[in-house]
Each structure stands twice: as C-alpha cells, then as structure tokens.
Ligand code: FES
C-alpha cells in the first residue's frame with residue numbers, strides 16, 4: 001500500500017462536483033457581507049456616512065471601526081498588528097473601512113457602493129527604496145511597537161546571520177550583483193471564502209484555511225472566548241499554496257456574526273483575493289568570492305524584503321529564507337543581513353517555497369556568473385560546492401540529509417547536459433534547499449471499529465497535496481485495512497485533535513508519524529486484548545497488519561474484537577503524537593526536521609527577434625526520502641514546476657502611483673495555461689528512505705518551484721548571452737536584454 | 753430592487769423553473785437558486801473556465817451568461833455527467849491518471865474536456881492543449897489532465 005499510487009481519497013467527489021468547498025456551504029438565515037474599500041492604498045479617513053447605504057432594502061448591519069471595541073481588536077500570527085477594520089487611515093489598497101451585511105449579495109454590494117467615506121489620500125510607501133528612506137512616512141504607528149529600536153523606521157525587523165569572517169576571506173574572483181524578485185500572487189482557483197455563525201455561547205467559523213487551530217486561537221483571542229467555544233470547520237481548500245495559512249477576514253466576520261446574531265458569509269472575488277495575499281518581493285545584493293577552480297570562498301548578502309502593511313507571517317518567511325540563503329553548499333564564510341520592510345501594500349504572507357525561490361534566484365545566478373567568469377562548467381561548479389551527506393550547510397545546524405549530488409547528476413543526465421545544442425538554444429541547471437518545518441505538534445486519533453474498519457482523525461488540511469490519501473495509506477499499511485474501509489475526518493476543531501499547521505510540506509512527516517503512532521497504539525491494545533482473552537504471556541502474541549497471531553491462533557482484528565466483546569461491542573482508540581519542540585537558542589526556534597532539495601534543469605529556445613521563449617524540456621528532481629504515493633508526489637512536483645515557470649516568465653503584480661494593483665484579476669495577471677507548458681515536463685524522485693517521516697519519507701511538493709527561475713535564466717544566458725537579474729523574464733525584458741547586448745551595454749534596470 | 757424574470761430550462765434532463773433577478777448570471781442561478789454547487793466560480797470574467805457548463809450542447813462560461821439567456825434551453829452541469837450514478841469514462845480517466853489535486857478547477861475542466869471530446873473524439877495532444885487553454889488549474893502541471901483526456905479518447909465511447 002505504501003509506495004503505490006493509490007487513487008486520491010476524495011477524488012470521486014471532486015470529479016463529480018460533489019466536493020463541498022467553503023463557498024458551497026449554505027446555512028439557514030445566512031447573511032451576505034461586502035467590504036467597503038477606498039480607491040487608493042493610503043488615505044486618512046475623516047468620516048464614514050452609512051446613511052444612504054442603510055436605506056437599501058435587505059441591509060441588516062453596517063460595521064465601521066467606530067462600532068468595534070476600543071482599542072480596536074488586532075490580530076496577526078507574528079504581531080497583533082492588523083486591525084479588524086481600518087482605523088484612522090487605510091494602509092493598503094483593499095483594506096476594508098466598513099463592512100455591509102445584507103440578506104442578499106446584491107443588496108450588500110449595492111449598499112457597499114453607497115457608503116460614503118470622506119478621506120484624503122496620503123503619500124504611500126510602495127517600494128524597497130522608499131521603505132528604506134528615513135524621510136518616508138511610517139507605515140505603522142510606532143506606538144504599536146514601543147520597545148522596538150526600529151519602531152520609528154519602516155524596518156519591521158532586521159536579522160544578522162552568518163559565520164566565519166567574510167572580511168578576512170580571500171577570493172580569486174568576486175561577483176557583486178543585485179537581483180530582484182517582484183510581488184506575485186497565489187491565485188488559488190478557489191478565492192477565499194469565510195462564514196461565521198453564532199453557536200449558543202460561542203461561534204462557529206467556516207474557512208478555506210490551512211491552519212484551523214491557529215484560526216481558532218486567533219478568533220478566540222480577538223472576541224475573548226475560550227478555545228472550546230470557537231469551533232472551526234475547514235472544508236478542504238481549493239488550492240492554498242500558503243495564502244490560506246492565517247486569518248484574513250474571519251475576525252471581522254466573527255464580530256459581524258455576534259452583531260447580527262446570524263450566520264454571515266463573505267466570499268472574496270478573485271480581485272479581492274489579489275488584494276488579500278501575495279509573496280514578499282525581494283531585492284538582494286550578493287557579493288560572492290570564489291577560488292579560481294570555482295570553490296565558494298564566501299557570500300556576503302543583503303536581502304531587503306518588501307512585505308505589506310501588516311506583518312502576517314512574512315517576517316518568518318523572510319528570516320527563514322535569509323538564514324538558508326547560501327543554499328545546499330559548503331560555504332566557509334557568510335555574512336547575511338535580512339530586513340523585513342513595511343509598505344502600503346497587500347500584506348505578504350507564506351507562498352509555496354517560503355522565501356526560498358527569491359534567495360535561490362540570487363545565489364544560483366551568482367553561481368552561474370562565477371562559472372562564466374572563471375570558465376568553469378555550470379554543472380561542475382555546483383557539484384564541486386554541493387554539501388555531501390553529513391556536511392554542514394549552516395554551521396551547527398542540521399547537516400545535509402540527502403544524496404543531493406545524485407539528484408543533480410540525474411537532472412543533468414535527463415537534460416542531456418554537455419551534449420551539442422542547436423542554435424538559439426540554451427540549457428540551465430540550478431539547485432535549492434528549503435528548510436522544512438522546525439517546530440510543531442501534530443496529534444492524531446485512530447479508531448478501530450468493531451467491524452475492522454478504521455476512522456482516522458487528523459487536523460491536517462487537504463488542499464490538493466493529497467494528505468487524506470497519504471494518511472489513509474499509512475493507516476491502511478499499519479492496520480492491514482483497504483482504503484475503501486478507512487474514513488479520514490479532518491477540518492473540524494470540535495472533533496479532531498490539535499495540529500499546529502498544514503505548511504512547510506510537513507504533514508506527511510509530522511501528521512504521518514502521529515497517525516503511524518496511533519495505529520501502533522491500536523495494535524498494542526489488540527495484543528493486550530488477545531493476551532487477556534486467551535491467557536497468553538507477553539511475547540506470545542504478535543499483531544501484524546490486519547491479523548493477530550499467537551501459537552495455534554490467527555484472527556482478524558474484527559474476529560478478535562467480536563470474541564472479546566460479544567454483543568456489547570466497542571472500539572479501540574489509539575492516539576499518536578509527533579512534536580518538534582521549540583529551541584529558544586536556535587535562530588529559527590529549532591532546526592529543520594528535514595531539507596527539501598530540488599534540482600531543476602531546462603532546455604529552451606529563444607527567438608532573438610521577439611524575446612519569446614519556448615521551454616523544450618523541463619526536468620525536476622526531488623529528494624523525497626520515500627514517495628508514499630509516487631503519482632501524488634510527482635503531480636505536486638509538476639505543479640510546482642509550472643507554478644515556478646509562472647513567476648519566472650510572466651507573473652508580477654504592478655502597482656500604480658496610488659498603490660493600486662494595475663493588473664488585478666485574471667484578465668491582466670497571467671498564470672500558466674496549457675499553452676505555456678514545456679514541451680516535455682518530467683519529475684524524477686530520489687528515494688533513499690532517509691527522511692524522518694513514516695517509512696523514510698521527507699516532505700515534498702514545494703521543491704519543484706524553488707530553482708526554476710535561475711535555471712531558466714541560465715538557459716536564456718546560454719542561448720543569447722544576455723544575463724538578466726530581474727524577474728519575470730518576459731519576452732519584452734529578454735528582447736531588451738538581447739538588444740542591449742547588441743549595443744554593448746547591460747540591460748536597463750527594471751521600471752519600479 | 754431590480755425586476756425579476758422567470759426562467760424555464762431543462763437542467764441535467766429535468767425541467768426546472770426559477771424566479772430570479774433579471775441581471776443574475778447562469779452561474780449564480782445554478783449555485784444559489786438551483787442548489788447545484790458543483791459548478792465553481794473563480795474569476796467571474798470568462799477567464800478561468802471554473803464555471804464551464806453545457807448550454808444547448810456547447811461548453812460556455814456560465815459566469816458570462818445571463819440566466820435569462822438560458823430560458824427554454826438545455827443546461828448540463830458537472831452533476832449531469834455520467835449516467836445512472838456511474839462515472840463517465842472521462843471522469844474515470846481523471847481518477848486513473850492522478851489528474852485531480854484540490855479539485856476546484858476539476859468540474860469546469862471535466863465539462864470542457866467532455867465538450868472537446870464530443871467535438872474531436874480522437875484529439876492529438878496539441879488539440880487537447882488548445883481545447884483546455886481556457887481552463888486554469890493552479891495545482892498541477894496540466895500534463896495529467898491532458899493524459900486523462902487522451903486516455904478517455906482511447907477508450908472508445910466517451911459519452912459513457
Ligand atoms: S468563473 Fe467563469 S470563467 Fe472564471
């Protein structure tokens with residue numbers, strides 16, 4: 001069962017339209033919410049006039065900041081910095097000033113359009129340069145961060161990592177360049193949807209959320225209820241990619257439900273979703289030293305990451321990516337400065353890869369630059385510096401835990417590295433590692449019913465990665481039960497035990513282990529029952545998957561339970577836990593449970609006249625320890641690869657001078673379609689059974705996107721000679737770079 | 753309030769009549785008045801294909817169609833594919849190739865692919881890529897979805 005490509009649990013529901021997503025939930029008496037927003041990023045709110053709006057038939061409530069407790073309730077996973085509604089001024093385009101609740105969506109929308117907000121637009125901080133400018137307006141009120149030495153700047157936090165002594169490190173060749181990675185948005189096909197409903201003396205929240213237990217805690221804190229009185233239902237999200245990790249508008253809905261005494265529903269439009277979540281934009285300067293043979297001497301890096309008006313989880317993303325910026329290499333000396341900058345833009349949050357695509361873009365491009373200058377092959381320079389199993393990548397932290405060189409060699413072979421290239425073509429290869437979850441706790445309950453069927457209760461969210469299937473496979477393997485006889489219950493904090501989060505590709509390792517432990521607990525209980533029933537000694541009973549054996553005895557689980565319990569019946573309940581404790585002394589709160597390593601290689605063709613690129617072949621090699629369900633791992637990896645092609649070739653959010661997103665929605669913001677695919681896309685898995693998860697599994701599913709941009713840029717450079725350091729590599733940008741080359745210059749810097 | 757209209761249509765083979773706001777889209781009407789939530793909404797602008805349904809045998813983006821336009825016509829949604837509780841070959845193929853991840857794009861994708869196969873029963877890969885280019889999926893790399901369509905096409909009668 002483990003290692004087979006079992007069909008997706010929940011697949012039939014999805015292919016027939018029966019799967020119920022949050023937006024499909026219908027409750028009796030449900031009201032509809034529409035947000036009132038302004039036409040610019042930052043404005044002082046003078047007055048909100050709800051008179052005309054309240055006259056719209058069907059309107060039940062209009063909430064403004066004045067209707068909320070003082071000081072205004074704030075929430076956020078890093079800092080409690082985000083107000084339930086804007087107070088005093090809006091800080092990003094799309095931040096709600098008021099919320100209208102009505103009997104129908106139409107009435108709510110009509111009334112929202114009639115709420116008059118007297119306001120004055122104020123200058124906004126929209127770029128890294130302005131966020132670092134000491135004369136720029138402060139995005140956040142310094143009073144919110146009283147003990148913070150940086151409180152009177154837009155630097156929300158600054159980290160200094162590194163080891164050795166960069167200043168003293170000598171090098172034969174120094175490469176000093178700046179790389180930019182723009183804002184991009186998640187664009188899950190399911191826009192965010194939320195429902196809140198009063199429930200006796202508590203609240204029920206429905207949300208397409210990745211972390212139901214963190215949402216439960218956020219709601220409990222903001223409305224002042226114990227956890228036990230806040231129940232979160234988390235229907236499987238329709239894609240999340242990090243964008244649905246933390247509370248967005250659920251706190252607002254909680255107040256609206258309490259105010260109206262009825263269920264309230266808010267389904268964001270795709271445009272509103274663009275204004276709700278995005279990836280942090282990075283500007284990274286790297287000064288790298290190399291020996292003449294290509295050995296890395298040092299990296300001296302400065303990352304300025306532009307997060308939004310509120311921190312959400314972005315500081316964690318930024319810190320973690322900076323910490324591991326040197327990648328999967330042996331680097332003798334490193335200096336790493338990382339800044340999380342506030343701006344008047346959509347709050348940046350987690351996004352698949354968690355900051356790694358940004359830093360890998362810079363470091364891998366540096367490796368290429370050094371290879372070109374030193375005349376070393378680009379594959380060679382990587383293999384020369386790559387950490388081998390047991391080598392430290394960050395001194396004192398988890399050492400390299402995979403056979404990464406094997407993955408690189410497989411990618412190189414698959415792309416035909418070194419074989420002759422047709423004119424106009426180029427190849428690129430790049431690597432990256434992402435630190436997995438550091439800490440966290442997952443609890444699971446496995447119930448063996450008296451007919452031998454099994455219910456697994458796990459707080460993971462299945463957002464398409466296939467958690468239900470994998471957890472069912474683990475239980476099926478351990479208890480010898482076919483998947484059709486296993487039910488997976490998720491997404492209800494009222495009945496399913498605690499899980500910290502579904503992120504960082506952690507669920508197979510963390511929750512998988514918890515389920516495995518719970519199954520083994522059930523097996524221990526079966527052994528005990530058999531011993532008591534038949535008067536056997538310790539060691540005489542062996543419980544195998546599906547079968548209990550003792551000398552002269554072989555019983556299926558349900559047969560044993562029937563004999564033991566008779567008509568009274570019962571069930572066995574096993575609990576399992578997997579915890580990773582917080583380590584206060586560690587810069588990230590704990591070492592990663594594993595590294596997610598990926599090597600991506602591409603071959604492409606560039607039309608020098610137009611800058612158009614055609615990716616002929618794209619190979620992604622992931623070190624997954626052991627693929628519990630190879631088909632599901634591969635399709636995740638392929639999806640990550642194509643998502644990586646999105647931010648590499650076409651995706652970026654463009655802001656106008658008012659801080660509004662210019663390309664809001666599917667018309668103007670392009671993500672890959674079937675027409676943008678490589679002619680050949682391959683996902684290869686390295687399986688050495690060396691992961692910390694069940695049966696040697698590591699996490700997977702993010703790797704495929706980590707190294708796409710540098711691999712593609714490397715291929716473009718080989719095909720054309722043009723080196724580009726700003727994403728995305730649109731045809732226009734490639735064409736300009738090629739043209740500039742013809743004129744003997746460097747490509748023009750990107751427009752802000 | 754806006755005026756209402758009475759719309760009678762044949763929905764998944766059954767006659768249905770609804771009273772709706774005149775400006776209501778077919779998508780909203782299906783999801784809110786007719787309790788068929790299998791058809792999904794993402795962009796509401798004709799760009800993503802999540803809302804694809806059949807209107808008189810032709811695949812359309814139901815977010816761009818007014819419900820009033822469906823009056824007197826035949827609408828088939830994802831819930832109307834397959835027969836007698838059995839999955840169609842195409843639906844089976846989606847399961848077999850591992851084409852389904854979060855599944856949010858899948859109802860629209862299946863209807864679009866079903867329409868493609870009715871039009872072109874033996875499509876080439878290029879025809880599949882072309883035919884599904886209006887349907888966005890953010891989870892996968894599309895390759896398995898295309899494989900599912902080709903697999904279903906190889907399996908004779910796709911209307912199953
Ligand atoms: S919702 Fe209709 S095309 Fe996107």
Ligand code: FES
Pocket residue numbers: 189238239464851852853854855856857858888889890891892
């Ligand atoms: S399966 Fe998730 S969007 Fe296609």
